[in-house]
Amino acid sequence: ELKFRDPARARELAQALEREVKAIGRSPVNVMHVCGSHEQAIARFGLRAAFPRDLSVIMGPGCPVCVTDTPEVDEAVALAAMGARVCTYGDMLKLPGAQKSLGDAQADGGKVEVVYSVSQAVEVAKRHPLEQVVFFASGFETTAVATAAVLLAGVPDNFSVLSSHKYVPAAMEVVSAMPETHIEGYIAAGHAAIITGWEIFVPFARKTGAPVVVAGFEPLDVLAALVKLVELIKERRPEVANMYPRCVTREGNQPAQEKLWKVFQTTTGDWRGIARVPSGNLDLRPEWAHVDARKRFRIDTSLVGGKVENELAKQCLCGDIMSGLKNPHDCKLFGKECRPDSPVGACMVSSEGACRIWHQYGGIP
Numbered sequence: 001e002l003k004f005r006d007p008a009r010a011r012e013l014a015q016a017l018e019r020e021v022k023a024i025g026r027s028p029v030n031v032m033h034v035c036g037s038h039e040q041a042i043a044r045f046g047l048r049a050a051f052p053r054d055l056s057v058i059m060g061p062g063c064p065v066c067v068t069d070t071p072e073v074d075e076a077v078a079l080a081a082m083g084a085r086v087c088t089y090g091d092m093l094k095l096p097g098a099q100k101s102l103g104d105a106q107a108d109g110g111k112v113e114v115v116y117s118v119s120q121a122v123e124v125a126k127r128h129p130l131e132q133v134v135f136f137a138s139g140f141e142t143t144a145v146a147t148a149a150v151l152l153a154g155v156p157d158n159f160s161v162l163s164s165h166k167y168v169p170a171a172m173e174v175v176s177a178m179p180e181t182h183i184e185g186y187i188a189a190g191h192a193a194i195i196t197g198w199e200i201f202v203p204f205a206r207k208t209g210a211p212v213v214v215a216g217f218e219p220l221d222v223l224a225a226l227v228k229l230v231e232l233i234k235e236r237r238p239e240v241a242n243m244y245p246r247c248v249t250r251e252g253n254q255p256a257q258e259k260l261w262k263v264f265q266t267t268t269g270d271w272r273g274i275a276r277v278p279s280g281n282l283d284l285r286p287e288w289a290h291v292d293a294r295k296r297f298r299i300d301t302s303l304v305g306g307k308v309e310n311e312l313a314k315q316c317l318c319g320d321i322m323s324g325l326k327n328p329h330d331c332k333l334f335g336k337e338c339r340p341d342s343p344v345g346a347c348m349v350s351s352e353g354a355c356r357i358w359h360q361y362g363g364i365p
């Protein structure tokens with residue numbers, strides 16, 4: 001691990017990055033990464049201070065909790081109100097619905113349990129055989145593989161899944177088509193690419209004219225990936241480069257992909273604050289209706305949903321931040337009304353959200 005944190009090598013890479021950005025001769029050069037773990041690495045190691053001034057490294061829609069849409073939270077809150085035991089990841093608890101979060105539902109006496117894995121949710125179902133246990137599943141394709149594997153292995157009759165899994169390549173397409181963003185290249189998440197393989201980005205790079213570099217999560221991984229990306233932008237080569245070859249292959253983990261597509265299919269879905277994303281959601285396939293909470297229960301969100309009354313929430317810039325148009329410091333509420341202990345918007349809720357990360361480590365204004 002240490003060899004990926006060597007300060008001397010980091011300085012060399014930072015200098016190379018400076019040179020490459022200068023050689024492009026424009027300012028700013030906008031690049032986007034689509035992964036909360038990359039933002040964490042950038043913030044934690046203070047890498048932004050090493051980025052050239054003319055390079056703008058934007059965090060895109062890389063936080064699955066942040067893009068879970070309000071009606072999806074309302075469905076989970078409604079299920080809890082209907083008496084189901086709702087299991088979900090800890091980050092999902094404070095995520096605001098139209099009126100309530102799952103944390104509020106729990107405070108109201110709803111059965112809401114935090115789990116660390118889908119298998120743990122299955123254990124909860126086994127422990128409560130007389131209750132309906134619903135796993136509110138969030139996360140990108142990498143996490144969806146775990147949900148798929150558990151379903152394929154067999155689950156008890158009282159277990160179902162409320163899927164808010166999302167599919168990242170689809171959102172990259174949408175963000176790249178936004179005329180205001182002007183993203184010239186992308187850093188793709190190494191852990192997702194372990195599953196999908198790097199080749200999946202080739203049609204995207206060709207279609208959008210923007211190169212994609214697959215990167216790992218150590219400081220040198222991020223810096224080396226940025227040097228490569230800026231080089232590709234400079235040379236106008238809309239290609240895919242794999243800068244994480246110690247883990248990522250061209251074709252990825254095929255057995256995992258088979259599991260994923262046996263259980264899930266892509267559908268159009270709303271990503272909170274960003275857009276309606278064609279093929280952006282991962283829903284259970286029709287043959288899995290018996291474990292699909294949406295098919296199995298009549299979820300009446302009118303009991304818990306409704307209009308967003310919260311005046312503060314209307315000022316939240318999460319959507320613009322995840323589309324690359326703003327950064328957390330552009331938000332008047334940042335660190336004041338909106339803090340990790342009292343989040344107003346989704347980007348402050350999750351440990352992978354840009355606002356939460358900048359609040360924890362400090363960003364560059």
Ligand code: SF4
Pocket residue numbers: 315316317318321328331332333334335338339343344345346347348349355
């Ligand atoms: Fe939204 Fe809070 Fe971030 Fe502002 S600081 S954009 S309110 S999450």
